[in-house]
Amino acid sequence: MTGHWTERLSEYLDGELPALERASLEAHLAGCAGCARTLEELRVVAARAARLQVRPPGDDLWPGIAERLEPRAARTLDLGAARARRWSFTLPQLAAAGLLLMLLSGGAVWLALTRRPAPAPAGISTAPRLASAPETSRTADTAVSAAAALPAAYDAARYDAAIAELEGVLREHRGELDPATVRAIEENLRIIDRATGQARRALAADPASPYLNGHLAEQLKLKVALLRQAAALVGARG
Amino acid sequence: MEHAGSAVTARDRAPGTVPAAAELKDAAAAAAGDTRAFERLYRAHVARIHSLARRMLGADLAGEVTQDVFVRAWQKLGTFRGEAAFGTWLHRLAVNVVLAERARLGTRRGRFAEGEGVMDALAARPAATDAGLDFDAAIERLPEGARQVFVLHDVEGYRHEEIASLLGVTSGTTKAQLHRARMLLRRHLGS
Structure with a gap:
């Protein structure tokens, strides 16, 4: 040897x-x-x-892990800080969000068309208010109340401008992103567009509906958030 | 422990495995704060992660380091983009945690002394009835450098270039360490 x-x-x-x-x-x-x-x-x-095969530990380690898991901080959306912040939704999050949107959007519009909300109590302001305040922990009831104070046309104009700008960024840099990521983003955009289309059509028949106004604003916010994520991905790869 | 039949080896979830839709869904839910979804991911992967930690660091530290891996995974889930299987992402993270722990321990542990004398102690060990346990025990007693490379290459299926990058050495070094480990285990298994 x-x-x-x-x-x-x-x-x-x-x-x-x-x-x-x-x-x-x-x-x-x-x-x-x-x-x-x-x-x-x-x-x-x-x-x-x-x-060689894998073997689980002799003791269950989960309880020790669970007690060390810190709760997630709630995310908020601030339209005015669009250029200063990066959103970090993951691809699976986007996919899950899309599925959830599909279910919620249809249901929300159906509810709005079939169940008229009670008139806003006297004393609630209907003056214009920006829709950029953090809203992550609102309940359905408070969302309806807040939506009563949101003039859709005003908010839609703001969101439409932001969306147009972000869509331009996405169009320009689409080729720099992973095709699977692009597909996921575009699929979710289509879902959101369907939801906003439904909300706009319903609003045409009932422009004063606070629920529909709020629902449209929520959909537009989601679209801005998704486009920001896409823009952040472009920035991260650039 | 080696079993016949459909038991899982360390390579069954090796890099390149097609992402499982259910795991991506759980990963997304866990990233949003769902601890039940994260527990499902833990249950699915704990055996592989614990086995990796045990083989790389020894049974004494394996449980603690496995917990560290999953806590780190919870903290880092926001960076998981679903471009690879969750198991692949988790395993990479686990290797980094294990190697960091290894570096932290440094040379304090005498059992990691570099030298073939480490293997000599095995000769006096009572014969195990389970050949798989026997082999695992022999791996745990390899000299440190040889053990890391052997586990990552022969057990986990990493390539030399990947291991060299993880360890910050050349692939020539990892090849030499792998050969050393195999030669030592060959002697042990031949007895």
């Missing part, structure tokens, strides 16, 4: 020897029983390692 060749047996086994050395080693193996035996033993070791 030759030390020089013995040291190269693992590389030979893994197919990592250059052709010339491989041929030389094979010539050596033909006449060296020691090296041939060692090679076979190394093959057994590698094969056994590849067959």
Whole structure:
């Protein structure tokens, strides 16, 4: 058995020897029983390692993990800070959000058309108000109340301008993104567009509906958030 | 432990595995704060992560480091973009946590002494009835550098270039360490 060749047996086994050395080693193996035996033993070791099975821990580690998990901070949307912040939705989050949107949007419009909300109590202001305040923890009831104070035309104009700008960025840099990411973004945009289309049509029939106004504003916000995420991805790769 | 039949090996969730839709959904839910979804991910992957930690660091530290891996995964889920399987992403993260722990431990642990004498102790060990446990025990007693490379290459299926990058060494070094590990295990298994 030759030390020089013995040291190269693992590389030979893994197919990592250059052709010339491989041929030389094979010539050596033909006449060296020691090296041939060692090679076979190394093959057994590698094969056994590849067959090693995973084993769960003896104790359940989950309770110790669960108590160390910090609750997620609620995310808020601030339209005025569009250029200063980056949103970090992941691809799966976008896909899940899309599915949720599809279900919620249809249901929300249907509810708005079939169940008229009670008139806003006297004293609630109907003066114009920006829709950029954080709203992540609102309940459905408070969302309806707040929506009563949101003039859709005013908000829609703001959102439409932001959307147009962000869509321009996405169009310009579309080719820089992973195709799967682009597909996910575009699919979610289509879902949101369907939802906003439904809301606008319903509003045409009932322009004063506070629920529909609020629903449209929510859809537009989602679209801005999604486009911001796409723009952030472009920025991250740029 | 080696079992016959359909048991899972460390390579069954190796890089390149097609992302599972249910896992992507759970990952998205966990990223949004759903701890139940995260627990499902934990249940699905804990065996592989714990086995990696045990083989790389030893049984004493494996549980603690496995917990660290999942806590880190919870913190980092926002960076998971679904471009690879969740298991692949988690495993990469686990390797980094394990190697960081290894670096933190430094040379304090005498059992990691570099030298073939480490393997000699195995000869006096009572014969195990389970060949898989026997082999796992032999891996845990390899010299540190050889063990890391052996586990990552032969057990987990990483390539030399990847291992070299993870360890900050050349692929020539990882090839030499792998050969050393195999030669040591060959002697042990041959006895």
